[in-house]
Amino acid sequence: MFYLEIITPERRVFEGKVEKLSVPTLTGEITVLAKHIPLFTPLEMGEVKLMTETGKLLYFSIGKGILEVAKNKATLAIEDAKATDEISEKKAQEAMEKAKEILAQKPKDVDLIPIEKAFRRSFIDLKIARKRARKPKLSPAGVPD
Numbered sequence: 853m854f855y856l857e858i859i860t861p862e863r864r865v866f867e868g869k870v871e872k873l874s875v876p877t878l879t880g881e882i883t884v885l886a887k888h889i890p891l892f893t894p895l896e897m898g899e900v901k902l903m904t905e906t907g908k909l910l911y912f913s914i915g916k917g918i919l920e921v922a923k924n925k926a927t928l929a930i931e932d933a934k935a936t937d938e939i940s941e942k943k944a945q946e947a948m949e950k951a952k953e954i955l956a957q958k959p960k961d962v963d964l965i966p967i968e969k970a971f972r973r974s975f976i977d978l979k980i981a982r983k984r985a986r987k988p989k990l991s992p993a994g995v996p997d
Contacts, residue, residue, distance in 0.1 A: 853905050854886045858912065858928045865912065865933045869905040873926055875919055876900075884919075884926055891921040895928065897969070899976055911936045911980045913973070934977065941981035948974035 856873055858866040873884040876898030884891075900912040917930035951971035955964065 854884070854888070854924045854926060856902065856926045856928075858900070858914075858930060858933055860930050860932050862932075865930075865935065866902075866910070870926075871903040871905060871907070872901075874901040875928065876914075877919070884921055887924060888921050888926075890923075891919065893919050895919055895930070897973060897976065899980060900928065900933070911983055913939060913977045913980050915973070934980075936980050936983060939977045939981040941978060944974045944977035944981055948978060 853869045853871055856866065856868065856870045857864065871885070874881055875884070876896045877893050878896055881898075882893075895914065895917045897915050898913075900914050902910050902912075904910060912933050912935055914928070914933045915931035917928055920927045920929075948971060951967050951974060954962070954967050955971060958964075
């Protein structure tokens, strides 16, 4: 086990002991276990998966950020993060449809980068919100799917 802290500029999203942590880095997803080598890496917008010391699986939708691992402690400093129970499937679906509609129109006078970011974030939120309705499976490596 190791200690994990997930923080944003506004609040502490999670704090406690965990068995596993999977995060989206710029080069792909990595999993951190106890006694991991020291690491400092940027994170992409995506899904964070963790297993608490009691074996409970938790999911978070995150914006960009940084992961630091040192001395059996991991810290995620994230621009924004939402836990599964903070995500509305209906709102995520609506946001995705709205972004999809704007992107399909390809307006010339609109900066599409924030719209693409909103589309991607709503897709991630929707994926995480739907996990409430089903029990997650473990991958062959024992990491939540």
